[in-house]
Amino acid sequence: MPKPTRILLLMLMTLTALGEISTQLLIPALAELEQGFAARPGTSLAALSIFVAAFGLGQLIVGPLSDRLGRRPVLIAGLLVYLAATGWMLLAGDLAEFITARALQGLGACSALVLARAVVRDVWKAEAGPALALTVIGMLTSIVLAPMFGGQLTLHWGWQAPVLAAFSVGSIALLAVLFLYKESNAQLDPHAGRLLGLAGDYWDLLQGRSLRTFALTLAFTYGAMFAVIAGSSAAYIKLLGLSAAEYGLTFGAIVSGLIAGALFTQKKILQLGPQRIVAIGVALVATGAALTVLVHALFGLSVLGLSLPQVLVTIGGGMVLPASVAGAVIPNAHRAGLAAGFMGFAQMAGATLAGVLLGLLQDGTSWPMVLLHGLFATAAFAAFHLLRRGSSVVPLSASR
Structure with a gap:
């Protein structure tokens, strides 16, 4: 079981912010993205909405799956999906392909948020409240800073630059998980995360x-x-x-x-x-x-x-x-x-x-x-x- 350290908390703050970083870096580049793919004005907004939808729905599966398999393997798999999708965005041939890759990026990024919160509960236990608040502060700080950073990157190097920046942050997060984080879920539930029982699990939770x-x-x-x-x-x-x-x-x-x-x-x-x-x-x-x-x-x-x-x-x-x-x-x-x-x-x-x-x-x-x-x-x-x-x-x- 990992100990509650500042390094672990910093890693969890980065994971919590990954979804917002992925979105806020991209917002200033939407107009240039449309120009680069010769798309109609406004069509790039789908890249935001599809990400939010995938990001939200994916958490319903990823969270309980980590109760069954452990936080670490699910988190590593999610970050690998995130990096593969972000790389696909850089290589996309048209806006439709870019948006498809963006949906996959949302599925990968959702694992970072939901599992960071679960890890905080595992490690800090009943005193997880302040640590959860600090991870949210990291996410909110990214909302303030990422659009300004993304705007400067787009201005100097085009729409690919903020996407590459998101890839870099995801890579750092993956390395941190691989080398700094040991499994924190000490009580794996072999029945959690099964599709046939998932609706029942949520029904029980909502009681x-x-x-x-x-x-x-x-x-x-x-x-x-x-x-x-x-x-x-x-x-x-x-x-x-x-x-x-x-x-x-x-x-x-x-x-x-x-x-x-x-x-x-x-x-x-x-x-x-x-x-x-x-x-x-x-x-x-x-x-x-x-x-x-x-x-x-x-x-x-x-x-x-x-x-x-x-x-x-x-x-x-x-x-x-x-x-x-x-x-x-x-x-x-x-x-x-x-x-x-x-x-x-x-x-x-x-x-x-x-x-x-x-x-x-x-x-x-x-x-x-x-x-x-x-x-x-x-x-x-x-x-x-x-x-x-x-x-x-x-x-x-x-x-x-």
Whole structure:
């Protein structure tokens, strides 16, 4: 069993961030990607949505499979798939082939996220909450920095450069797993991960009311944030006239709230527990979203009117993300992979639903983004407070 060391934690932070790194590096290169493959404007967005779908669905299989076979072999296999897919993206002959490879990349990358969370539970046991929060901080930091880095790479070396950078990060992650990580799942379950019994395993997992509460709250919270993330470029650049550089700085300032919320969670989760942290976080998300809708209705779209309330949303989201995962995974020590996989799926499902609805409702104004943001935030608040009634609170000291 590995010991909880800083080197191991740094490796797990990198694994947790791999999916976001793969996406955020690529976003600034989408226009040049379309030009390079002579594709219609906007068609490259499929490379983002297909990744999110594969990333979310894959976790439902990878997590429980690691409960059966062990974290290390499944993680190594996932990273090899990730590297093969990323290499295929570099060699793709057209955009359709690139998108197909991107889907495979999402399947490989999902193993990094779900198994990093499961390993944290294995190693840190009942005190995994702060470590889970730190891995989320690594992921959120990549959301801030990767787009700027990807933009510079694309500017100087073309769309292949950010893809190559993602390949390099994946290679480093694989080497770290091979040489620095020993198997942490000491109790393999020979019945876990079997396709015929997988639905039953998830049904049994979802009998826990607190897990259902955390999963739905996470899904709707991330959906609320994703509505703004997906619509922010058009709102700030096309409607408000900001330059790409100004948008990057504004977006970075807003997302820094996520890091602040995750830092608060890392320091206070053992003292307050996941439920209290999520309660505070979802209240901040709902308040910030309500202010966003109110200011937009009274004064119209403005940089400050959109940005300032979003700081409340991102601070709250930075609390909900790690605390809800901790609240779901820590009590399920014997099936940490299964629980981590379902929470990852819930997070991506919320993002996918928000993105699809935003695309369907798009009318050239900022109203669809703002209204969806408010609806998802309200749903998160309602889901948490309605479902938590009567549910038992599992202390962090349980299930060692």
